[in-house]
Amino acid sequence: MATARLILLLTVAAAAAGSCCFCSAQEVIVGGVGEQLATAPPAAPAPSPPPPPPYCGSVRTAVEAHNIIGWKTVPADCAEYVSDYLTGERYGRDSDVVINEAIAYAESLKLSGHGKEIWVFDVDETALSTLPYQAKHGYGTKPYDHASFVQYVAGGSAPALQGTLRLYRRLLQLGIKPVFLTDRTEDQRAVTTHNLLSQGYCSWEKLLLQPVGLQTTTQAFKTGERQKLVSAGYVIVGNIGDQWSDILGSPEGYRTFKYPNPIYYVA
Numbered sequence: 001m002a003t004a005r006l007i008l009l010l011t012v013a014a015a016a017a018g019s020c021c022f023c024s025a026q027e028v029i030v031g032g033v034g035e036q037l038a039t040a041p042p043a044a045p046a047p048s049p050p051p052p053p054p055y056c057g058s059v060r061t062a063v064e065a066h067n068i069i070g071w072k073t074v075p076a077d078c079a080e081y082v083s084d085y086l087t088g089e090r091y092g093r094d095s096d097v098v099i100n101e102a103i104a105y106a107e108s109l110k111l112s113g114h115g116k117e118i119w120v121f122d123v124d125e126t127a128l129s130t131l132p133y134q135a136k137h138g139y140g141t142k143p144y145d146h147a148s149f150v151q152y153v154a155g156g157s158a159p160a161l162q163g164t165l166r167l168y169r170r171l172l173q174l175g176i177k178p179v180f181l182t183d184r185t186e187d188q189r190a191v192t193t194h195n196l197l198s199q200g201y202c203s204w205e206k207l208l209l210q211p212v213g214l215q216t217t218t219q220a221f222k223t224g225e226r227q228k229l230v231s232a233g234y235v236i237v238g239n240i241g242d243q244w245s246d247i248l249g250s251p252e253g254y255r256t257f258k259y260p261n262p263i264y265y266v267a
């Protein structure tokens, strides 16, 4: 019996020794049983990135108000701010304010009944979003790269901006015809048509694109195209775009609406 007790004690001791392997990494037994149980200091947490500089929101407001013009890139230390703005709720809320105002205005119009009232839509960052591309290219913090942007457009997968689609559908119900006017070029007509259709823009009066190689600003091109529309008898009751170059220059349209865009500037 004494031998059996000794074996049992040895077995328990061995098991206790083996159990040390399962101790928490932060608990280390120092000294013998009954002595102090010390706790090692916890590992320092990974440092969190610094918050965006407080001026990023002010810069965005100044950009939207056209107080800052001709800028090339978003300040590098505002990348996180712009990313949060675009992928969080704020961008959608800001956009909805614009769209709701545009719809209320359109619903207030007394149409002629002649079917000549049109609404001009820009395409990129107004009807369609290039956010999937922007997310891979620094949200505007990197200089514009024409080749990679054209490659993205050629994929024809740009998603619709849902607020603009809501406006578009309401205008169709009201009898106001949509016209898309974009600085995309004529060689992108097929993919742009496909992209718009696939995203729910089912019909339009015209899709106007820039001639390839045109040497002018977007604002000058769009102003000229709107003048042609007016000369052809159309009445531009509304005009919406994410750039000031979409909505500046007579004839602008009876009312213009600036869609938010904090990531790039087009003159």
Ligand SMILES: [Mg+2]
Residues within 6 Å of the ligand: 122, 123, 124, 125, 126, 241, 242, 243
């Ligand atoms: Mg645009």
